[in-house]
Amino acid sequence: MTINDQAPVVLHELARHHGSGEGRVDALRGVSHVFGAGTFTAVMGPSGSGKSTLLQCAAGLDIPNGGQVWLAGQALAALDEKARTVLRRDQVGFVFQAYNLLPGLSAADNVALPLRLAGRRPARSQVREALARVGLADQARRRPGELSGGQQQRVALARAMLTRPRVLFADEPTGALDRTTGRRVLDLLRRTVDEEGVTVVMVTHDPMAASYADQVLFLADGQIVGTLPRSDADRIAAAMNHLEPV
Numbered sequence: 001m002t003i004n005d006q007a008p009v010v011l012h013e014l015a016r017h018h019g020s021g022e023g024r025v026d027a028l029r030g031v032s033h034v035f036g037a038g039t040f041t042a043v044m045g046p047s048g049s050g051k052s053t054l055l056q057c058a059a060g061l062d063i064p065n066g067g068q069v070w071l072a073g074q075a076l077a078a079l080d081e082k083a084r085t086v087l088r089r090d091q092v093g094f095v096f097q098a099y100n101l102l103p104g105l106s107a108a109d110n111v112a113l114p115l116r117l118a119g120r121r122p123a124r125s126q127v128r129e130a131l132a133r134v135g136l137a138d139q140a141r142r143r144p145g146e147l148s149g150g151q152q153q154r155v156a157l158a159r160a161m162l163t164r165p166r167v168l169f170a171d172e173p174t175g176a177l178d179r180t181t182g183r184r185v186l187d188l189l190r191r192t193v194d195e196e197g198v199t200v201v202m203v204t205h206d207p208m209a210a211s212y213a214d215q216v217l218f219l220a221d222g223q224i225v226g227t228l229p230r231s232d233a234d235r236i237a238a239a240m241n242h243l244e245p246v
């Protein structure tokens with residue numbers, strides 16, 4: 001495989017297993033994929049197919065047993081934990097199903113927290129701008145408990161985007177939201193790709209969410225078993241059903 005230096009995320013023959021002997025579980029079994037700059041990819045597949053493991057390995061949060069990951073042009077295997085942390089802090093954003101906001105802090109302070117923990121002090125204008133980009137300029141002083149689920153997820157997105165990362169990993173970002181609220185978050189993810197050139201990799205079970213992506217990767221049993229270019233939710237659901245016979 002030719003490694004494309006421009007591609008923010010490159011996976012080559014990625015393998016990850018847990019346990020050994022009879023109890024061994026192969027979570028990833030030779031996954032190769034190039035996630036191009038400014039693309040939005042949805043990763044789908046049955047429960048236990050390896051989606052979260054793929055995301056964790058791609059982000060350098062989990063260390064594969066075999067294969068290689070290049071993240072923002074750097075081979076993760078060549079970096080120690082400290083260098084991986086710096087790379088993640090500067091180049092990568094994360095959003096999860098759980099918003100992971102601190103209840104005692106305002107939306108603005110939640111957005112600023114990761115940089116503060118890294119010993120930096122983001123400008124107030126930077127935080128305000130990040131909240132404005134997700135449509136929450138007027139909610140900066142509210143605490144998470146005073147915000148709806150969708151608003152909390154948008155705060156989490158503003159936090160993830162504060163450093164203007166090249167890559168955003170999202171694990172079921174709309175899993176806890178109703179459809180309308182979920183769409184608002186998906187629109188924002190789509191906009192970060194189209195307007196800011198961010199590369200988004202999103203794990204989802206929901207064909208409607210996947211319909212916002214440029215490409216859908218289907219995983220089964222730790223391998224990529226199919227891809228689909230941008231499609232509507234019905235086509236994606238049909239492709240999923242094909243992989244997941246009932």
Ligand SMILES: Nc1ncnc2c1ncn2[C@@H]1O[C@H](COP(=O)(O)OP(=O)(O)OP(=O)(O)O)[C@@H](O)[C@H]1O
Pocket residue numbers: 018019025026027045046047048049050051052053054
């Ligand atoms: N720390 C671990 N120890 C042992 N097995 C693990 C561990 N983490 C994941 N696995 C196993 O690896 C496989 C892949 O798990 P993973 O969480 O990546 O799947 P997934 O597709 O994200 O599933 P879901 O949709 O249910 O979240 C599963 O069989 C899981 O049980």
